Amino acid sequence: MEHYIWPFVVGGLICVIGQVLLDVAKLTPAHVMSILVVSGAVLGGLGLYEPLIEFAGAGATVPITSFGNSLLHGAMTEAERTGLVGILTGIFELTSAGISSAIIFGFLASLFFKSKG
């Protein structure tokens, strides 16, 4: 049961932060997304995001903060392997599957469907 509760609570809390930034701080959706990504990277850099993933599983990997964490880890791993240039070449290493599939599936969907709104 705990496998369900903690992901729900942690994932939900990350979304609450996003909603508060939209409604109370009056930030634009683009600002909120950037802030969450950067926060994930900062938490990853401080070594706090991995423990959160271990604790909450999908509650921490599904929200966009996980994308920031993955950007950081890709850059760090590649930097350890190839030096400073690795920061540039590794930044999208872990996330390239997500980014590429968004582009490719977005393109495929646009071939077959028209927007409704």
Added chain:
Amino acid sequence: MLRGHQTWIFQNRPVIVSTGTVVGPMEGEGPLALDFDLVHGDIWLGQDSLEKAERKMLEEACEQAFAKADLNKEAVQFFLCGDLINQITPSCFAARTLSVPFLGLYGACSTSMEALALGSLIIDSGGAQHLICAAVSHNSTVEKQFRYPTEYGGQKPPTAQWTVTGAGAALVGNQGTGPHITSATIGRVIDMGISDPFNMGSAMAPAAVDTITAHFRDLNIGADHYDLIVTGDLGHVGYEIARDLLIKHGLTISEERFTDCGILIYSREQPVFAGGSGCGCSAVVTYGHILKRMKAGELTRVLVVATGALLSPLSYQQKESIPCIAHAVALESGSEG
């Protein structure tokens, strides 16, 4: 003829000979559906881009106005029109189809009355026998232009408004029995420092109030001169603010005699946040609903105050506040003339 600081009186009383109104599905589900000439069930209008759909609505609105007046386009000297898209391309492209001498206008959502005021001045001064004044907006193209493409699905707060998919055209002439255009007040740009593009009603309300008070001051008339004062697209939020501000200016207008096109066009049950907006909003409500009520004898004198928020996507990204404007045009039933 200039009266006061910023009001024109049209002594030759130009006439709205006929109108054309075309709307989309959301407006077709609203309470004014029967007042419009054409209701489209598909936002694409069978076109392959939404911008083409917007242009087609504008062309159809003009065709409706021509057909009802039993005139062809050769009888019309000028086409005054605007919309909300970059470089007002829907208007320019519709003008290409019409091939009538064209004046492109931009006053954001105030464009409908900007066109009608200027058109009336041209007719009044003998500059034309007939001309067409029009405005168009399309929900999906405007969202793309000013906010995010609708596919992105960005959240909106309750103060946001729903851009009307609609085109309204008025064929104005120097003679006829239709409602007369008696005066127009050109608004100043007012900026009270609001920078939230999801709260345009609040930003525009002071501009509407400034133009309404200027109109009454210039003509030296009271609020009871009009059976109805209707603002363009303040929505529920901006309407309340405008009413409060008018009372502070010593103009108490009862709720029955003061309303807003953005409130009229949709019902409270529709998912449109604080109400309608866009330059098609005041155009279709005025040329469809309000003129019908005037012709039915329910209203004799009406003041239409179209409100516009003069922001661009770049200006609000650079954290500029939203300057706003409102233009007022006074209409009077033919029977009075």
